[in-house]
Amino acid sequence: MPWLAPSDPFDPDQQAAPVSGIASRLVRHDSGLHSHQRGQLLFAHAGSIRIVLPGMMSMLPPIRVAWIPPATPHRVLIRGEVEYRSIYLDTSRIPPPTEGLAILSMTALLREVFERISHAPLETDWEKGVEANLLAVCLDELRAAHREPMLLPVPSDARLSRLNLEALPPELTGLAEAVGASTRTITRIFRRETGMSYQSWRQSWRLLKAVDLLASGESVSGVASELGFASDSAFIAFFRQMTGETPGRYLRGRS
The missing domain is CATH 1.10.10.60 (Homeodomain-like)
Known part of the structure; x- marks a missing residue:
């Protein structure tokens, strides 16, 4: 979709297509604890994001992408200014890129694919043509990506x-x-x-x-x-x- 301003409402669970992406810039942001029916791929294009999850936390720098499975409570904290990209997947129609919560390495190819998907119109048909190929490359790269030890358990x-x-x-x-x-x-x-x-x-x-x-x-x-x-x-x-x-x-x- 076009660039999303912080004030623009967006609910990934209300989208008709199985894939939806957004690109935005946030400053000193706290999302509060929330979850989605869809799985989320979260990437800091510039800046760094802190993710808080039940019993653990992670730092997400621009060389990492987080996979947050559906229905996983999470909170996104941004202390400075961050450009971020999010891609939401309906895992009842799109196979999840990996099993369970994960922090994955971001390759140069995956970064370019993320840009294309996160800026694509919400009505994009991801089941045929160039868009289907683009999605396939994205999922292949994610499945081959290195799992990074960036999830830290936190005592309660x-x-x-x-x-x-x-x-x-x-x-x-x-x-x-x-x-x-x-x-x-x-x-x-x-x-x-x-x-x-x-x-x-x-x-x-x-x-x-x-x-x-x-x-x-x-x-x-x-x-x-x-x-x-x-x-x-x-x-x-x-x-x-x-x-x-x-x-x-x-x-x-x-x-």
Whole structure:
């Protein structure tokens, strides 16, 4: 469809075609917790999006696309300015691109296909001709896309309500002091609710945030400083340990 202004109403579940796409720009947006009858492919064309889901969260930089299955409650948070693209699929007529909630790598080809679909008129016939081929390429690329470890489980225990997910989480002893619980108690909570130790969870948070910052144009030095690393080399070593690649190669290999 044509460019969608933030004030324009749009309900994907009311569309007749099995595929509908939108393109828009939002500033400091909070969608509130909601869900759709249709599955949603969400992509930040420029900027970064935070997605909050029951029991987990994710950062969505411009090198990632999220698949949110039908009827999945989710909340979209935008702190700055973002150009985003959404494609909604009626999965009773279009096979879902992957099983379950997923964050997938965005390839150059997939990016171009997304642009075409998200700007297509809502009345487009996706069952024949060029449009059917375009949709087929999109689904093929999504099925072949690399699943990224960008979904972070979040504990729901009330004792951790002070944990700020926007800032670098403190070390275990610092968190224990802040919430008034023992380190052993916090460790048990994280094991039970996330399947990880607190240290592993904190490292996963750092990776997720690092990819988000790097994809948004932040320098390695800036990311290393923001995430509490003693030096650029310490951050690069951490990144390589977590992903098997340097930050630059990681981003180039998935763009």
